Amino acid sequence: MMLYETLDRFEKKFSHLKKKGLRINGLKMTDPKRKKHVIDISRPLVFDNRLLPKSFEGLEVKAVVHGEMPQEFQIDRTQPDWQKREYIWAPERFEHFVDRCSDYIRKQLGNPKMTRDEMLSALAFGDFDAHKEKTSQMIKEGKVPAFPKN
Secondary structure (H helix, E strand, C coil): CHHHHHHHHHHHHHHHHHHHCCEEEEEEEEECCCCEEEEEEEECCCCCHHHCCCEECCEEEEEEECCCCCHHHCCCCCCCCHHHCCCCCCHHHHHHHHHHHHHHHHHHHCCCCCCHHHHHHHHCCCCHHHHHHHHHHHHHCCCCCCCCCC
16 A cells, blocks of 8 residues: 555654654544545654654654653643643743753754754744744634743
8 A cells, every 4th residue: 555655665764763762653544534644653852853844745744742741841631621721832831941951952852052943943843933923823813822921
């Protein structure tokens, strides 16, 4: 089947990232009616997302984060409707984490000269400014809550 051949090529091309925590889970159907498949991957939070494509040979690449989350991203998900009060991927969370742990992040990503902006983009889905803009739009549309001002 052609989908599995595409997955094989993806695995060959990005297998070197497994050393950095990438897991290639396989194909996943996201829309049974349209028979839409994606390449399902997972990765740690501290991972350079700029190394991964958003799509590969016509298949969307969907990533989830696995592993321990730093304090900036820890949310009590046992509370009802927690997602109406907190947005786990708020840009401010990335900023606080990078400001607190920049030496650790540089070491984990293997780049001691990484700037703050490079770290933010690496962690925040490949483009921090685009993520910040998208989040701002989602807040305006009421899709996610604003980050609480303390």
